[in-house]
Amino acid sequence: MLNSLQTKLGQSVKSKKLNVFGLFFLLAFLILVITKLSDTYVETIPFKIQYKNLPDKNIITLDSIPSVNVTVSTHGFKLLSYYFQNKNYQLDFEKNTFIKDNNYVWIADQGIYDIKQHLGNNVDVISVKPDTLIFPFGTLSVKKVPIILKSEINFALGYDTLNGFEITPDSVNIIGAQKEIDTINYVETKPFNLENVKTNINSNLGLEFSNSSDKLKLSESSIHIIAQVEKFTEGTFDVPISILNLPNTIELNYFPKQIKVSYYVSLNNYKDVKPTDFIIECDYSDVLKSGQSFFKPKLIVNSTQVKSARMKQNKVEYIIK
Template sequence: MLSKLRSILTKSIKNKKLNVFGLFFLLAFLILVLSKLSKSYTETLTVGVSFVNLQEDKVLIIDDRPKLKIIVNTYGFNLLGAYFQDNTIAIDLKDDVYISKDSYVWIANRALPNIEKQFSKSFKIESIQPDTLNIPFGTLSVKKVPVKLNSSVTYASGYDTLKGMVLEPDSIKVIGSNTEIKAINHVETSELNLINIKEDISTTIGLKLPDEGHTIKLSQEKITVTAEVQKFTEGTLEIPVVITNLPSDTQINYFPKTIKVSYEVSLNHYKSIKPTDFKIECDYSEIKTSNKSYFTPKLKKVPENVKRIKLKQDKIEYIITE
């Protein structure tokens, strides 16, 4: 069947009379189309509407985007192209409207220069219907809340970060109705998963919209997350114990007099850590009020560039000698 059809088509193409007729028919059709498209027409275009320059503290209260019927005069070529384009115009909520109570009022005549800019110069706008739009809006509340990092980060053996993850910014504005944002105390990031990290971290991560309401929006959609990752090692030092608030008429003997302190520090700062960078105190007032037979040592001073500090002793025994 297919071979017979192919044979008929081949014979038809080889037939010169058919070729000449087809050529003239095609030329006549093209001339007709060109003559039609070169004429001027007045047609109605139905266009959708988008809104720009909406104030940060406002939200539009509309169910459906309005549509406009714009009567234009232009050549057929332009109309043909318009049917294949995205027929949407932007309404500027700063320059094209005025405010009446709780609505933006858009008037076609006032917005005409802006609409003409969105059409080609070959289009002449005859009229726009409707000539007025009332666009109701609500006023939003603004609340600044911290950003909470949602992360799962593991470091390669011996590596860590001293100051942890740094968020920039660490807080953002939540914008919505007062009832919707009242219960929001933070905004979470998208999940950040990093494994076996050995190098500094620098990445951009998105923020998740709260589930509390439909009008809620955020002052920004992304934040940056950075961390300085270094090679760490463990250090140990003997730190003397200091007794504070000891009455002048009381003498005690306590032991041990020093406590070993372990800590983790980057290799870059390992040699700079000294015993004087730490301070361990026991408060005599504590045992006077609690009648304990021992002191509880507390770290009162630590260097900024160490982490995971541990006291090897959690009790200091004592006796009153006088």
């Protein structure tokens, strides 16, 4: 038991000695760091250029954003702080550039004051490389193009929309350099997919423009889409055939005398559709030109309430008496 007590006392003394040693080691290390950070160093700091006060009508046509390397002299604490700061330099196009041959020109000597302001006090700027930056620019143009609805919409059985889909606005202005917008003829919406639709559609939808240059802008970012969805049914009528451009000197017999027409209409408007809303015409001058021995009938629908219609027969035989 006495041996065990002696062992524990020895371990305790050693542990305290280690703790004291660790504390002094940490203090020595901190003093060393503070001493080193108090010294003056020369370092080169890269800054990415950000555009400021660029006229709205102009656009920089560089493929990548340039940067400048600023060599500074300052104490270590200041340099350490730059590792946690946003390394961007806002280039003021109104104050620090001039125009030459459709280029904005920035000279370090003119912008060094802003760089010093950005770096703060107790910092000496030794050099800025490159000392000149060239920014080619183009004048923005505007082109109006249609918006194409990119959709896959499947209606429930017996349902449809009479007037289709209405999108607002139906066109958009593309703003950018002339040579870039010349290649764009339309803008698509983001995919709009619906299944088993039975109710009216009323939704906002974004525009798909991510594959285009990031230098181009759209006057609109989204569109509004609406559609009135109704229950639909099919109806049929026997419609008589009219012969056009038949000379008075010619008498002919044709058959059939009428053709069955099926049409698709909303259930609410079914009773409003009449046989007189449909006309079937056969043009004698067409068979003279083609030399065919039969007519190709044409269906004319005079009702906006009919979504679609088709004839059950597409040939009319005739003989000249």
